[in-house]
Amino acid sequence: QQQVRQSPQSLTVWEGETAILNCSYEDSTFNYFPWYQQFPGEGPALLISISSVSDKKEDGRFTIFFNKREKKLSLHITDSQPGDSATYFCAPFNTGNYKYVFGAGTRLKVIA
Amino acid sequence: EAAVTQSPRNKVTVTGGNVTLSCRQTNSHNYMYWYRQDTGHGLRLIHYSYGAGNLQIGDVPDGYKATRTTQEDFFLLLELASPSQTSLYFCASSGTNQAPLFGEGTRLSVL
Numbered sequence: 001q002q003q004v005r006q007s008p009q010s011l012t013v014w015e016g017e018t019a020i021l022n023c024s025y026e027d028s029t030f031n032y033f034p035w036y037q038q039f040p041g042e043g044p045a046l047l048i049s050i051s052s053v054s055d056k057k058e059d060g061r062f063t064i065f066f067n068k069r070e071k072k073l074s075l076h077i078t079d080s081q082p083g084d085s086a087t088y089f090c091a092p093f094n095t096g097n098y099k100y101v102f103g104a105g106t107r108l109k110v111i112a
Numbered sequence: 113e114a115a116v117t118q119s120p121r122n123k124v125t126v127t128g129g130n131v132t133l134s135c136r137q138t139n140s141h142n143y144m145y146w147y148r149q150d151t152g153h154g155l156r157l158i159h160y161s162y163g164a165g166n167l168q169i170g171d172v173p174d175g176y177k178a179t180r181t182t183q184e185d186f187f188l189l190l191e192l193a194s195p196s197q198t199s200l201y202f203c204a205s206s207g208t209n210q211a212p213l214f215g216e217g218t219r220l221s222v223l
Contacts, residue, residue, distance in 0.1 A: 006154075034211035043116075043202050043214030044155070089154060095209050098143050098162065101171070104154035 003027055006090055006103035014111050019077040021106045023090030026071065030092035033066065035075050038087045038105075047088070048075070080110045115139065116215035118203050124221045131190040133218050135203030141213075143206045144186040146170070146178060148199040149217075155202065161186060193222045 007022045023033075034049035050057040050064045050073070057064045061080075066073040077084055090103040116137045125131050137144060143162050147155040157170030159178035167178055175197060177189040190197055198221050204212035 032209075032211070036211075036214075043204075043216050045214070046211045049211055091155075091211070098206065099157065099160065099168070099170070100145065100204075100206075100212055101157065102147075102155040104152065 003101050004090055004092060004103040006088075006106050008106060009104070010107040010109070012109045012111060013080050015080060015082060017080050019080050019084070019108055019110070021075040021077075021088050021090075021108070022072070023074065023092075023103055024070075024072045025090075025092050027092070027094070028071065029094045029096070032095055033064065033073055033090065033092045035062075035064065036089040036091060036102075038089065044089055077108070080108075082110045082112050084108060085110050116203055116205050116213055118201075118215040118218050120218060121216065122219045124223065125193050126223050127194060129190075129193045129222070131193050131220065133188040133190075133201055133203075133220070135186045135188075135215060136184050137186075137203075137205035137213075138184065139205055139207065139213065140183070141205035141207045141210075142183070143212070144180060145204040145206075145212060146176070146186065146188045147202045147204065148172065148197075149202060150199050158188065158201075190220075193220075195222045198222045 013019045031052040036044035037047040038044040063076045087105045145160040146158040156172045161180040201218045204214045206212040
């Protein structure tokens with residue numbers, strides 16, 4: 001059962017462009033939506049998160065857009081930098097049960 | 113500083129061997145998790161726990177046991193390792209209403 005879907009599987013953008021990473025889910029009880037960033041050889045690190053009561057969360061160049069009705073969210077990375085090259089995971093959960101389910105990830109490559 | 117420490121960082125064993133992966137967190141978090149990461153699958157939850165002595169089954173538990181001995185320590189046990197368990201394993205911990213904090217991972221090879 002694939003509860004969390006991420007697209008695209010991989011994405012290449014030029015430096016300075018906006019990268020858009022998508023996530024959709026099935027479980028309507030999910031109410032918290034963190035995104036993780038993972039560099040090769042490291043563990044995933046929390047990048048930015050949003051709760052289901054908001055439709056947008058911004059942190060510097062990173063913005064989450066959330067559509068609760070459609071069960072979709074997206075991570076926008078503006079002015080992409082080569083240092084943003086990493087794999088990004090969407091990991092929605094329900095704060096009632098703390099069972100975190102990760103999507104398969106989007107591998108982002110930013111070309112200088 | 114919040115930390116999740118995994119040991120060993122690398123492990124090689126043979127098919128049928130016994131392996132224990134260790135995880136310690138110093139964050140006073142109640143929740144701890146074991147994931148495996150494989151290309152094309154992202155992170156898949158093996159077992160998790162919300163306190164000492166507690167164990168919850170994740171999505172891919174077959175072939176794995178886990179034990180939470182204290183609030184700080186969570187162990188993953190492979191009693192008869194198989195090549196299909198060759199993977200990168202991550203431990204994580206989280207507090208109430210917090211996203212998990214991950215360790216640096218253990219790379220396991222089963223020959």
